[in-house]
Amino acid sequence: MSIYLLAGFVALSAVWLLLRLRKGTGIKHIRGPPSPSLLFGHEAALFRQEEAGSLEFQWMKEYGSAWRTRGVFGTDVLMTVDPKAIQHVFQKSGYNYTKKTSQNFMGYLIAGPGIVTMLGEDHHRHRKIMHPAFSAPQLRSFLPLFQRIAGKLSEKWKGELVATGELELMMNKWLSRATLDVIGEAAFDYDYNALDAGGRSKLSTAYDNLFKDIDYQPSNAAILFRSAWDYIPMSLLKLIKYLPAEPFTRLRNMNILFRQYGKQILREQGPEVDAERKVNSKDVMSILIKANSSADAKTRLDDDELIAEMATLTIAGHETTAATLSFALYELARHPDYQERMREEIRAARAKVMTRGGTEFTTEDLDSLTLCVNAIKTLRLHPIAYGLPRVAVKDDVIPLAYPIVSATGETVSEIPIKAGQVVYSSFAGYQRLPGVWGEDANKWNPDRFLRIEMAKQPASVGVFANLWTVAAGIRACIGWRFSLIEMQAFLGELLEAFQFHLPREKIEVQKATVGVGMAPIVRGKPELGAALPLRISLVQ
Numbered sequence: 001m002s003i004y005l006l007a008g009f010v011a012l013s014a015v016w017l018l019l020r021l022r023k024g025t026g027i028k029h030i031r032g033p034p035s036p037s038l039l040f041g042h043e044a045a046l047f048r049q050e051e052a053g054s055l056e057f058q059w060m061k062e063y064g065s066a067w068r069t070r071g072v073f074g075t076d077v078l079m080t081v082d083p084k085a086i087q088h089v090f091q092k093s094g095y096n097y098t099k100k101t102s103q104n105f106m107g108y109l110i111a112g113p114g115i116v117t118m119l120g121e122d123h124h125r126h127r128k129i130m131h132p133a134f135s136a137p138q139l140r141s142f143l144p145l146f147q148r149i150a151g152k153l154s155e156k157w158k159g160e161l162v163a164t165g166e167l168e169l170m171m172n173k174w175l176s177r178a179t180l181d182v183i184g185e186a187a188f189d190y191d192y193n194a195l196d197a198g199g200r201s202k203l204s205t206a207y208d209n210l211f212k213d214i215d216y217q218p219s220n221a222a223i224l225f226r227s228a229w230d231y232i233p234m235s236l237l238k239l240i241k242y243l244p245a246e247p248f249t250r251l252r253n254m255n256i257l258f259r260q261y262g263k264q265i266l267r268e269q270g271p272e273v274d275a276e277r278k279v280n281s282k283d284v285m286s287i288l289i290k291a292n293s294s295a296d297a298k299t300r301l302d303d304d305e306l307i308a309e310m311a312t313l314t315i316a317g318h319e320t321t322a323a324t325l326s327f328a329l330y331e332l333a334r335h336p337d338y339q340e341r342m343r344e345e346i347r348a349a350r351a352k353v354m355t356r357g358g359t360e361f362t363t364e365d366l367d368s369l370t371l372c373v374n375a376i377k378t379l380r381l382h383p384i385a386y387g388l389p390r391v392a393v394k395d396d397v398i399p400l401a402y403p404i405v406s407a408t409g410e411t412v413s414e415i416p417i418k419a420g421q422v423v424y425s426s427f428a429g430y431q432r433l434p435g436v437w438g439e440d441a442n443k444w445n446p447d448r449f450l451r452i453e454m455a456k457q458p459a460s461v462g463v464f465a466n467l468w469t470v471a472a473g474i475r476a477c478i479g480w481r482f483s484l485i486e487m488q489a490f491l492g493e494l495l496e497a498f499q500f501h502l503p504r505e506k507i508e509v510q511k512a513t514v515g516v517g518m519a520p521i522v523r524g525k526p527e528l529g530a531a532l533p534l535r536i537s538l539v540q
């Protein structure tokens with residue numbers, strides 16, 4: 001850790017100087033909580049809050065839809081839960097709001113030069129090559145894979161239940177292995193063998209508990225060091241990769257592993273392999289390789305970028321889905337009535353499938369399972385990405401759907417900001433606004449989606465049910481529909497076969513903050529890592 005301290009303080013002095021030279025940020029008239037620390041602002045408290053989003057919930061009650069907090073080094077941060085403001089920043093402004101280096105660079109260290117870390121034109125280039133792999137027909141073709149892996153998981157559980165009748169298990173760990181198997185095969189035709197081997201393949205152990213190890217309860221030194229990245233030029237920043245300390249050593253080893261597999265895949269499927277041998281490959285990587293070879297020279301990806309895409313899809317695509325599904329099953333365990341209604345709906349649809357002589361659900365069947373789709377909207381109350389920061393590239397004016405009162409008592413419905421202003425959008429907060437979701441916004445109750453009229457909401461936002469959990473705009477989650485179909489397939493399969501209950505021993509599930517994300521842990525037992533225990537039994 002001493003290396004953090006040293007580098008942190010060198011950067012600190014430079015930043016201090018820089019800040020003294022800077023003009024005011026122009027949002028001083030926006031009210032907000034007093035800063036607990038000159039150096040850390042609210043940042044340390046936010047990184048370490050007990051329950052992801054709880055500070056934001058408290059502040060939105062006090063200040064309304066937007067308020068001012070302090071970042072590290074005494075900077076002003078505009079925080080908002082306002083639908084119009086978030087829509088403006090994420091959905092309407094293109095690249096005029098960019099990613100915050102300190103967070104984006106961690107993505108670079110984890111996955112390399114892939115789509116998540118690219119900015120502006122480079123991002124556009126990556127997105128264009130990736131796009132065909134996430135088209136609707138392409139995604140539909142993954143359904144049999146989702147169903148096969150869900151079926152495999154189901155068989156494993158049934159095997160164990162024969163002897164015991166009921167079983168207590170770490171739901172998130174099982175689902176994480178299943179979704180890893182899914183993403184391996186869908187993304188690059190790789191068999192992680194995670195369900196069979198208990199997640200012990202080389203690649204899967206490489207990032208087991210990765211986010212918890214890097215981002216859970218960071219030390220003050222780590223927070224300072226990482227915040228300083230915002231002020232360091234990229235060329236210098238890239239050297240951080242070689243620091244002989246954790247987590248950088250671990251990340252470096254992980255990158256090396258991915259590169260080995262990536263090179264092998266490119267050798268087997270790359271542009272110089274003749275077309276006939278790969279006609280059947282439908283995984284994302286082979287589509288990327290095809291898209292790359294037909295793109296014009298300026299829009300191509302090089303080998304390193306393509307390999308980074310592989311790592312990116314694995315990391316972005318499995319733990320997110322597994323955690324969301326775990327929270328959905330947790331809520332279903334807490335709401336047995338809803339669970340039973342959902343099961344009835346699935347049974348009725350299954351009967352229809354049988355009558356027409358089929359065996360498996362199609363995507364149309366799954367979409368007709370309204371109660372199931374609404375249960376997936378658990379994303380509202382348990383957002384894996386519970387908020388994101390963006391930085392204004394130029395001076396701008398941010399509109400508000402819900403006006404606020406300024407420090408001088410004026411009503412404010414727009415907030416002018418200067419270039420460089422950090423705007424943090426709390427998706428978790430927005431998703432609990434009573435004005436948008438109803439007075440019972442803090443309750444799970446998916447039946448709200450039967451009565452909510454989306455058209456009457458203050459802003460039509462996001463890509464799914466006016467939720468922000470998968471972001472929106474040019475950087476919307478590219479895999480949200482993949483994830484949705486995957487969750488539909490899993491819920492369809494699992495609810496039909498199993499009943500889900502809370503564990504016998506009373507526990508509290510806590511949403512731990514891990515960087516910009518959150519993960520379930522058992523309160524008082526962080527040493528278990530990400531953990532969401534549930535009990536299952538066979539449906540009678």
Ligand code: HEM
Pocket residue numbers: 115116117127312313316317318320321324384385388468469470471474475476477478479480482483
């Ligand atoms: C419930 C599951 C998921 C959630 C909550 C989620 C959430 C998000 C969010 C919030 C972003 C925006 C990040 C930002 O702009 O800083 C994002 C981006 C992304 N997601 Fe997801 N995601 C999920 C599943 C997936 C899956 C299954 C895949 C791949 C198959 C995937 C691949 C990506 C990629 C590649 C990006 C970067 C897009 C870009 O920058 O253009 N995600 N995701």
Ligand SMILES: *[C@@H]1O[C@H](CO)[C@@H](O)[C@H](O)[C@H]1NC(C)=O
Pocket residue numbers: 092093094095096394
């Ligand atoms: C970005 O800002 C420029 C200059 O203010 C503006 O002309 C452009 O329309 C903005 N882009 C988007 C997508 O809003």
Ligand SMILES: *[C@@H]1O[C@H](CO)[C@@H](O)[C@H](O)[C@H]1NC(C)=O
Pocket residue numbers: 266270271289292293300301302303304306
């Ligand atoms: C992308 O296409 C170009 C031109 O065909 C090729 O040189 C390059 O190796 C390709 N990249 C990958 C990763 O396939």
